Amino acid sequence: MLGWALLFFIVAIVAAVFGFGGIAAASAGIAKIIFFVFLVLLVISLVAHAVRGRRPPL
Numbered sequence: 166m167l168g169w170a171l172l173f174f175i176v177a178i179v180a181a182v183f184g185f186g187g188i189a190a191a192s193a194g195i196a197k198i199i200f201f202v203f204l205v206l207l208v209i210s211l212v213a214h215a216v217r218g219r220r221p222p223l
Contacts, residue, residue: 166206170199 177192 166199166203170196170203173199 173192173196177189177196180186180192181189
C-alpha cells in the first residue's frame with residue numbers, strides 16, 4: 166500500500182512538472198489518502214500483535 170502511495174506521489178510530481186494542475190492535485194490527494202490508510206493499518210497491526218503476544222511452545 167505504501168508503494169501505491171509512492172506511485173501516486175510520483176504521478177503528481179510528473180503531472181505538476183508538465184503543467185497538468187488538476188491531475189497533479191488529484192494524484193496528490195489520492196496519495197495522501199492511501200498513505201494515511203497505510204498508517205492506520207500499520208498501527209492496528211502493531212497493536213494487535215502486541216495484544217496477542219506470543220503463544221507458549223507446545
